[in-house]
Amino acid sequence: MSNDANPDRALYLEMLRKMLLIRRFDETAVELVERGEIVGIVHTYIGEEAVAVGACAALNDDDYITGNHRSHGHPIAKGGDVDRAMAELFGKATGYCKGKGGSMHLADFSIGILGESGILGSALPVAVGAALASKLRKETKVVIPFFGDGASNEGACHETMNLASVWKLPVVFVCENNQYAVTTSYQESVSVENISDRASAYNMPGVLVDGQDVVAMYEATRAAVERARKGEGPSLVEGRTYRYREHSEGINRILREPYRSEEEVQAWLERDPIKLHQEHLLEAGVANQAEIDEIAEGVETVIAGALQFARESPLPEPEDLFDDLFTNPIPIERS
Amino acid sequence: MTEKTFAVALNEAIKEEMRLDPSVFVMGESIRGGIYGITGGLHQEFGDDRVLDTPLSETGFMGAAVGAAAVGMRPIVGSLCAFMWVAMDQFVNQVAKMKYMFGGQATLPLVYRVGVMYGNNSAAHHTDRPHPIYMNIPGLKIVMPTTPADAKGLFKTALRDDDPVLFFEDNTLMGVRGDVPDEDFTIPYGVADVKREGSDVTILAVGGMVPRSLAAAERLEADGISAEVLDPRSLVPLDKQAILDSVAKTGRFVAVDSAHKTCSFASEACAIVAQEGFWSLQAPPQRVATLMVHPPFSPALEPLMYPDEERIIAAVKRTFE
Numbered sequence: 001m002s003n004d005a006n007p008d009r010a011l012y013l014e015m016l017r018k019m020l021l022i023r024r025f026d027e028t029a030v031e032l033v034e035r036g037e038i039v040g041i042v043h044t045y046i047g048e049e050a051v052a053v054g055a056c057a058a059l060n061d062d063d064y065i066t067g068n069h070r071s072h073g074h075p076i077a078k079g080g081d082v083d084r085a086m087a088e089l090f091g092k093a094t095g096y097c098k099g100k101g102g103s104m105h106l107a108d109f110s111i112g113i114l115g116e117s118g119i120l121g122s123a124l125p126v127a128v129g130a131a132l133a134s135k136l137r138k139e140t141k142v143v144i145p146f147f148g149d150g151a152s153n154e155g156a157c158h159e160t161m162n163l164a165s166v167w168k169l170p171v172v173f174v175c176e177n178n179q180y181a182v183t184t185s186y187q188e189s190v191s192v193e194n195i196s197d198r199a200s201a202y203n204m205p206g207v208l209v210d211g212q213d214v215v216a217m218y219e220a221t222r223a224a225v226e227r228a229r230k231g232e233g234p235s236l237v238e239g240r241t242y243r244y245r246e247h248s249e250g251i252n253r254i255l256r257e258p259y260r261s262e263e264e265v266q267a268w269l270e271r272d273p274i275k276l277h278q279e280h281l282l283e284a285g286v287a288n289q290a291e292i293d294e295i296a297e298g299v300e301t302v303i304a305g306a307l308q309f310a311r312e313s314p315l316p317e318p319e320d321l322f323d324d325l326f327t328n329p330i331p332i333e334r335s
Numbered sequence: 336m337t338e339k340t341f342a343v344a345l346n347e348a349i350k351e352e353m354r355l356d357p358s359v360f361v362m363g364e365s366i367r368g369g370i371y372g373i374t375g376g377l378h379q380e381f382g383d384d385r386v387l388d389t390p391l392s393e394t395g396f397m398g399a400a401v402g403a404a405a406v407g408m409r410p411i412v413g414s415l416c417a418f419m420w421v422a423m424d425q426f427v428n429q430v431a432k433m434k435y436m437f438g439g440q441a442t443l444p445l446v447y448r449v450g451v452m453y454g455n456n457s458a459a460h461h462t463d464r465p466h467p468i469y470m471n472i473p474g475l476k477i478v479m480p481t482t483p484a485d486a487k488g489l490f491k492t493a494l495r496d497d498d499p500v501l502f503f504e505d506n507t508l509m510g511v512r513g514d515v516p517d518e519d520f521t522i523p524y525g526v527a528d529v530k531r532e533g534s535d536v537t538i539l540a541v542g543g544m545v546p547r548s549l550a551a552a553e554r555l556e557a558d559g560i561s562a563e564v565l566d567p568r569s570l571v572p573l574d575k576q577a578i579l580d581s582v583a584k585t586g587r588f589v590a591v592d593s594a595h596k597t598c599s600f601a602s603e604a605c606a607i608v609a610q611e612g613f614w615s616l617q618a619p620p621q622r623v624a625t626l627m628v629h630p631p632f633s634p635a636l637e638p639l640m641y642p643d644e645e646r647i648i649a650a651v652k653r654t655f656e
Binding site for chain 2: 064066095096097098099100101105107108109110114115117118119122123124125126127128129130131132133134136137143155156159160162163166167323324325326327328330331332
């Protein structure tokens with residue numbers, strides 16, 4: 001296949017760029033934590049990039065997403081600003097949340113990123129509410145709530161799947177099954193073989209996808225998004241994936257019990273989503289190595305720029321503590 | 336002015352606002368049928384898309400209101416205090432925190448109408464007065480009206496506000512009648528109302544405690560004690576100055592609250608008066624609140640736990656000892 005003959009070429013290259021951007025963003029975050037340059041809890045999305053990138057590639061700019069504590073991948077996949085995301089990790093005034101959200105709670109309402117929730121499953125009702133608004137206003141906006149295998153066991157998940165189905169709301173539930181809720185495997189905690197099997201209980205389509213294959217994620221999500229946009233209701237897409245690093249940075253200092261084998265980790269490292277996508281692009285003749293290298297270099301420039309922006313940005317002022325609680329403020333005691 | 340019940344005034348407020356603003360919609364459990372006595376007739380006028388009966392999924396639909404508000408709708412959610420517990424994560428982590436935690440990005444114009452049931456032999460699971468618990472959570476505005484006019488005026492303020500509001504509807508007041516202005520009107524938050532003027536003692540009372548305090552004040556008058564009854568109307572924001580001004584005039588303070596006594600609204604009010612109005616006081620401030628047991632079913636027991644005229648009068652008299 002020649003470059004020009006593939007109508008999805010630009011999209012495929014953009015998906016590679018986004019995955020690399022998330023990977024390098026998170027690798028940078030790890031370095032920052034290890035150097036003590038940033039504080040707080042950081043959960044990396046390394047290994048899972050194809051899920052958010054493939055799913056968000058099926059969305060329009062004015063569609064909505066919500067996410068979770070593993071918060072960096074979803075906003076970057078949706079088109080979020082890397083400078084402001086990085087500044088938020090530094091707790092700077094220029095961060096997405098002016099330093100009030102931090103790593104776990106990125107959001108950009110201006111491009112439909114309705115917030116990442118540190119409480120698992122808690123953003124699912126929010127997502128379904130945005131979909132309800134879309135339907136009531138007779139718009140065609142679609143909502144993707146991203147959630148994990150752990151959150152699939154939350155009551156909020158089951159309530160919102162039922163709600164979205166009975167009201168035929170434009171929701172594509174994207175479960176990123178990275179197979180461990182901290183250290184508890186999904187086989188031990190989920191009553192069905194595949195989380196996508198649960199869709200049948202809510203009378204909606206459910207599909208299990210190779211979450212390391214960004215094109216497969218894109219195509220499965222696109223079909224579900226089209227269905228949602230036509231008013232035919234919600235779907236569930238399970239991307240089977242893997243978290244390379246521990247649940248959060250530094251947690252390996254307190255974990256005492258091995259919960260996954262070296263062989264298992266190695267097997268998944270070999271199915272790295274970025275490596276697989278690059279191989280696919282080369283084999284299919286969609287891109288050559290020089291073009292891939294150029295994308296990677298561009299990502300390095302963006303990350304370097306984001307770091308510089310974050311480091312040079314001002315911290316919030318003490319007075320900012322009292323801002324942002326209300327749209328129409330009321331007196332707050334200051335002592 | 337036309338005389339109406341509290342319930343009719345609220346029903347009118349909702350209808351009038353729905354006619355004015357197409358982004359307003361109502362949802363809750365069996366609200367088309369008007370189960371809580373307020374939403375009857377809405378469905379006939381506004382139809383399926385603006386009056387939604389929800390599944391029994393409080394976390395789901397109370398949280399969905401947040402998402403709908405975040406993208407520009409103005410939901411009114413109807414429920415009972417009892418069922419809010421089920422959705423507590425949504426109230427604490429989404430409703431209250433979303434705007435602040437995301438650096439002010441979210442605008443959440445939404446009103447939770449919450450029925451406060453007590454004194455009707457429903458036992459512990461259906462009998463809650465939890466307003467102080469929500470007062471402890473930054474990011475929520477909390478309103479508790481006591482007259483039909485206050486209910487209508489404050490409801491319109493809440494619905495036109497761009498912030499989340501918990502609108503507590505004391506079910507003991509639903510049949511209360513009062514004059515309501517015929518024209519469109521609003522009542523601002525944070526303006527306490529003197530329900531009865533007096534000079535010897537300030538009784539600050541919320542919700543259904545206001546009629547009881549007024550009745551107590553009448554009986555105190557016969558004993559030569561002139562009691563002022565002050566209704567805060569909104570708990571967040573709270574009209575602190577009106578409380579302190581009244582105490583400066585009377586020198587005595589009694590807070591009457593339907594909530595459990597520990598960390599109650601009455602506790603907070605007494606703390607404010609003790610800290611900021613101490614030099615006006617001629618006697619220790621008093622709390623009259625619900626006793627620290629769960630509401631029992633038996634009609635022989637339940638009334639014993641709530642503030643009544645006798646306990647209010649006794650507390651007032653303690654300030655004269």
